[in-house]
Amino acid sequence: MRKYTNFIFITLFLLGISQLSNAQTNNWTEVAPGVWKTVIGSPDKLDLLNTAGIRPSLDALSKMGNEEFPVNKNNIVTNVTNGKTYLRFPLVKDEQIFGFGLNFKTVHQRGKILQLHVDHYGGSDNGRTHAPVPFYVSDKGYGVFINSARYLTVYAGTAVRKDSPDAPEPLDRNTSKNWSSQPYSDAVEILVPAAGVEVYIFAGPTALDAVRRYNLFSGGGCLPPRWGLGFTQRVPTLYTSKQVEEEAKLFSDRGFPLDFIGLEPGWQSKSYPCTLEWDKSRYPDPAAFVRTMKEMGIRLNLWTNPYISPASSMYSRLLPYTGTHTVWGGVVPDLTIPEAQKIILAQIDKDQVSIGISGYKIDECDGYDRWLWPDVARFPSENSAEQLRQTYGLILQKITTELYHNKNLRTYGLVRASNGGGSSFPYVIYNDYYSHEDFITALINSGFSGVLWTPEVRGSKTSEEWLRRMQTVIFSPMAMINAWSSGTKPWSFPDVEKEVKEYALLRMQLIPYIYSEFAKYHFEGTPPFRGMNLEEGFDTGTKQELKNGDLNDNPYAEAVMKEIKDQYMTGEYLLVAPLFTGQTTRKVVLPAGKWYDFYTGKFAGEGEIISVTPGLDKIPVYVKDGGIIPMMPAMLHAPAAGEKFNLEIRYYGTRPGEYKLYDDDGETFDYEKGIYSWREINVAPDKKGRFKGTISKAEKGKPDNVGVVTWRFMSVE
């Protein structure tokens, strides 16, 4: 030891101290308008963006226009030492940051220490979650993405450097009342356990713009099939095809909407590990079963996990492409190897996709450590267990999406793990955790990270909880009842059956609006479900109030200084403010500008906190001044390709409004060939001050599924 320390003691003067000087990173390349990239050291061959196989939407990014590099380059500092990469990005005094993936309890990320690690969510926001996306966005209007498939350690404004110009004076804890265990920190610092990494910066000018650029760079947000926005029910594990048909009939008999049903492990001959083959006792004739269901207007989604049983016909072919360790006795395909992908895709295509299965629920690709392959597992590709863990869900989404894409059919499924670059994959994340409040916070955080999340409804202890959960799931990417173990039905709580049905039908009425918002996710990068911090009026509000921050005079200031994690935006115009079991009253923070009650059109407030007591049968929803909400009749299934539907166009408020309604066949990828239409809806007062609405025709030869249009001027009736 002494000999060694003497050695380093000498080297200290030869190179030691000099080595501590950091390298500023100035070699940024603008890879798309408002998107810059730098390469530090020698990055891993396998990273998130090449795993996701992103195809940036360059046209859309060009439409967003050019921006200055949004951060002071001299304050971005990087260093590669002993095979590890050190990154530092500046923070200013009143800056707040959002993102780092699917967190469940917090929206503000400044002050957090995270180790980004794909895993089941374990109850605390420590970086272990289903989608630990290494992307954050600042309210100063820029985003930062670390393109690494490693476990990244993130110090999001917690560490203080000797050389920091803002380093606070040390205080004496013996005597100072102001002493704090957490002195002010002026940087986000990240440790990448690899000898290099790619970093991307996304310009604003607003935080929402930075998120939009990130999504567009990742290929644009996914556009689900129209049927994917309808209702879905997942049936008990060991249901037979006969029971599933009866379940579907029950829904239509009772007049409840239903677009697709999810089959759980029992559809497979063996599960945990899986065969990916039908169980012929429960499903004697899968093709006929799928046809029958389709005739009832119901598609089918299949649960699976990716660990393959020795009983599967694929097993021996797959074996050479599997890792050293097993999961529940199943082999773990090295999905970074194309041959492994091909073998699995061939099986599900032959057996399921080709007979009309509409999609998958890809389970158990996230964690726990004690279930999945350990970090000591090794794989034929030589990619590390860590890299496989961080990308497994991403790869499974990519290859299944491609399988459907090659058939020019859209899919819409569920997945437990995702990561950076996955915005374009038509998968919604779910988990076993079941806190209603935290489910809404996750929905908010999903919008910062290019992923989708469903606050699914499973069982409930009370009819109050059942209705409250149902009221939020319809304002989410997937309106799902996940009854695989409970067997619950929408009408399982008779005293609220009527209200539940009302909201289920409202979901169906909203499809034209929600579908258009998903189209904006795809074509413009705007997340359809997102937090208030991305809402411009809200943000401005904050700043104004914080300037003269007397919290007695400005309760609003206090509210926005606290993080808002229980209300969110659905699309361009709707502000959704859920109530949770036990609540009868809640506060709602209304951003700058006028807001109107969705149900009555009445003025609700502007740039202020209101308190509401809506009753159990209502979830508070507010519409922005000038808001236009296109709605269709309460059908039990989403319109099929080419099926006409009438529109009721609702208008709210007092200022002229406009809306872009999206339309296409709703099922194929023809929109990639330009076969879609955007129709302009405008509402303005005429000379006499009477509101008039107009809707443009679809261009000649472009999709037009709109039948009769009626108008409702909600705020002037």
Next chain:
Amino acid sequence: MRKYTNFIFITLFLLGISQLSNAQTNNWTEVAPGVWKTVIGSPDKLDLLNTAGIRPSLDALSKMGNEEFPVNKNNIVTNVTNGKTYLRFPLVKDEQIFGFGLNFKTVHQRGKILQLHVDHYGGSDNGRTHAPVPFYVSDKGYGVFINSARYLTVYAGTAVRKDSPDAPEPLDRNTSKNWSSQPYSDAVEILVPAAGVEVYIFAGPTALDAVRRYNLFSGGGCLPPRWGLGFTQRVPTLYTSKQVEEEAKLFSDRGFPLDFIGLEPGWQSKSYPCTLEWDKSRYPDPAAFVRTMKEMGIRLNLWTNPYISPASSMYSRLLPYTGTHTVWGGVVPDLTIPEAQKIILAQIDKDQVSIGISGYKIDECDGYDRWLWPDVARFPSENSAEQLRQTYGLILQKITTELYHNKNLRTYGLVRASNGGGSSFPYVIYNDYYSHEDFITALINSGFSGVLWTPEVRGSKTSEEWLRRMQTVIFSPMAMINAWSSGTKPWSFPDVEKEVKEYALLRMQLIPYIYSEFAKYHFEGTPPFRGMNLEEGFDTGTKQELKNGDLNDNPYAEAVMKEIKDQYMTGEYLLVAPLFTGQTTRKVVLPAGKWYDFYTGKFAGEGEIISVTPGLDKIPVYVKDGGIIPMMPAMLHAPAAGEKFNLEIRYYGTRPGEYKLYDDDGETFDYEKGIYSWREINVAPDKKGRFKGTISKAEKGKPDNVGVVTWRFMSVE
């Protein structure tokens, strides 16, 4: 991506699969009798053993004799890939393992996943703890040590390999009732995030022997000064020298034993960060103060943390040898650099040690992440932040121990962080956590890992809790009341003052026994406080019962199959079975052989579970058949160097007994020059069957502090 995956797809056949074949590690060197070492890849220059600067006790190891290599070498598999080292060690079917440092809730480690990381204990045994020692011991009679200062990820019998001969058949979860989410695993697998590592194997034949070899290889367990085994009180933070003198007087007035007092941050001119200089307002004349206290028979221990304030006279000299980041505004010395060590040691020597301060309480060298330097911090030595985090407490123990050693004075202090190789350092670990039950489990686990732990007493909600905690702290390495914030005194609960005093005095009476047991820790490696799993009778019991494991016939079998974490051994003969607040009755597992009540000498049972209801005033303690407990009068201070004390030698049971009594000056390191004595105590029945005791004389010229010897035959009175 496609181009790349094609590439790896091809390489797969060129080298991919072949690379997955693991390397057996057969090049083991026997570095001491029963201790083997292997070097895998290129280990880091900085590791635990060279940091601790161990000097193996080769003589003692030779006395233990030679053993066969205790594990099947062919089942130890290692591999270095892409800068990481993969280790695998075999487990057999009924094997149990212990250790991995200072865990608080579990004794059995098989089935755990841990990431060994020095940190405050956070409430779950996940590897983050004050002493995450990478050493485990098997009940098959061997130990494994990974000599790495990295964050090691340990899969202790959780991962299952494709090629495992014991891999269980996969089951179909759809239909099998026996399906388990955790299939049987046959190995401990460890990921070392470095391109190589040293591994050590320690032979038995018993688990205790493996622990002894580990401790002896680390230099032997620490031998505290005799006064260190007396009572200690820590006073409120801002106490002045005057108040400390009054506190000492209070103890002697009330007849409570006291050997040293701990001063908290207020002794320093500034703390958090620290100056390591006296505060002259509270301590105007430190030297005089230390003298006064010494005259009262009281030594002083000083709290500190290692983060240096700009207000310290050391600051500018230290600055070049500090890391990039600060802790509470203090600089972080790079303690792997000798110059940094020298500057700090010079200051505490000049200011404190040279005037008679007896030791330190080294705080905040463990965690939290949000307090200490981040993993992105860098240090002039080029050692990583990770390596500094894993070794900081170890280095602080080493350099302060050396400072005292150079003065031929023993110290005995407190520390919050330790690691492998630290057995010989005279420091006891403590923390802020305060679960009485978990404190006892930690005491048990400390014995597997070459560290000491104190179940300190702070405050209590009730006098019951106060007395119960006091009853356990006296059967621990440091009998401490830590009243820095509460100001509690031993007599703060009047209704139990008498009982508390009784136990405080019992601690003093036990010093000859406890001191001899610490000598065995030093000279023979046997931990003075240890779990039942290291007790031979207990272990044998287990095996026998488990063979015919009908739990109805053998509740004992169930008890030992369940982990026993609420009773422990104190030295060779005493079994301590604490009760906790709310308990009036408890079960005690008595290992094979006869056991006797410590207080009455009555037979208690043998190789069975007994149920006891001792009353609040008693902690159940049992003595092994033939047990000999040398006790001294209930003095208020431990005997000073050369001070004679009388002995009452208690004998328990019915079979001949023997004991080795250790003696030396109790304060210096002269024992390293052979200036100590072992005296043989024997008890056997004479021809008439009457028990007679004999004690050998100390060799000529060797220490002999024993005055009058009296005998008590506890079981035959």
